[in-house]
Amino acid sequence: EKLTAIVTVSDDGGSSGKLIDEFGMLPPGDIRNCLAALSNDEDMLTQLFQYRFSGSPELEGHSFGNLFITALADITGSFEDAVVESGRVLSVNGRVLPSTLHNVKLVASMELPHSLNEVRVVGESKIPEMAGRVRRVWLEPDDAPAFPPVIKELLNADVIVVGPGSLYTSILPNLLVHDLLAGIHASRAIKIYVCNIATQAGETDTFTCFDHVRALVGHVGEDLFDIILCNDNYEGDVGFASRWVLADEKTISDSRAYCADLIDDDHPWRHDAVKLAQVIVDIFYERTGPLS
Known part of the structure; x- marks a missing residue:
């Protein structure tokens, strides 16, 4: 099926932060991750794109993927064209779009x-x-406009999936682009929030699924999502610094809650991509019938 990833551009750390300072461009880091995830050879491309140089003062800490996108931005003359061309060169399954073209x-x-x-x-x-x-x-600034193709994709979508990802530093930065949020509200798509499986140190320590939803509501208002998708398998170890994000009673009592086993058995702190995709398709079938 056609997939579009809408990616925040507020990353300012590491290699992305250096490229912002040196070239005045938008941060490529999250774009890079999405391109790798949607590529036909995800494992190899991920290794290549995530490869970080060492031993050279000029390249120290930079990832190959970030430099690749930076070079394409210079060749094509714009960040948005660089992202489009990156997707074409890498034969990704879908599109990757920045949420806004403004520095925020x-x-x-x-x-x-x-x-x-x-x-x-x-x-x-x-x-x-x-x-x-x-x-x-x-x-x-708080009035940065959305990248126009983003609004078109939202309005034409069958399903809009928000998450999983860092609540305050990945999910909310997209939703805080005002006309992007308006586009989600205006879309007739089924809107699904995928809650994280494990807490994130420094952002969501001790959070339950309900706490995640409450934080979203506090920033973008009620009734944005039709489905709150939560994991209910807590077998395994999510690491010393994290805890399970529990589907607590307040979550389960929400009529929008949909709980399922979503964990990656080998890495239980993250979602299993196949399980998650199947549950999303099942939800769509239950609501509307087969995908168009």
């Missing part, structure tokens, strides 16, 4: 340990490092 910063208001006042934290990469509790996030 993700800003958070956080409660920090041993501090009475909330602290303003600027930069996506800095938020998880603060070891505090996120109260609210927003974009600066």
Whole structure:
């Protein structure tokens, strides 16, 4: 089926942050990850795109994928054309679109340990490092328009899937682009939120599925999603710094909740792609019949 990945452009850490400073371009890191995930040879391409150079002051810390997209942006003359051409060159299954073409910063208001006042934290990469509790996030500027093809894709979609991903630094930055959010509301697609399987240190420590949904509602309002998809298999070890995101009673009592075994048996802290895709297709069939 036709897939479109809509990707946030608020990443400012690591290689992406260096390229923003050196070339004034949008951050390619999350775009790179999506291109690798949608490629026909995902394992090999992922290794190539995620390869980081070392031993050279100029290349230290840069990933091959980020430099690839940067080079294409220089050749084609624009970031959006570079993303399109990257998809063509790599024969990806679907499209990858930036949510906006404007440079935006993700800003958070956080409660920090041993501090009475909330602290303003600027930069996506800095938020998880603060070891505090996120109260609210927003974009600066807050009026960046969505990339027009994004709105077209949303309005023509059969299913819109939000997640899984970092709640405050990957999911919400997309939804905080106002006309992108309006496009989701206007779309007749089934809208599914996929809750994370494990908590994320520095962002969602101790969060249940209900806490994830409550944070979304606090930022973008009620009734955005038709389905809240949660994992209900808690067998395995999700690591020292994480806990299971539980489908608690408040979640299960929500008529939109849909619980299923979604874990990757070998890596239980993340979703099994086949299980997740099958559940999404099943939900669509239950609601409307076969995909068009």
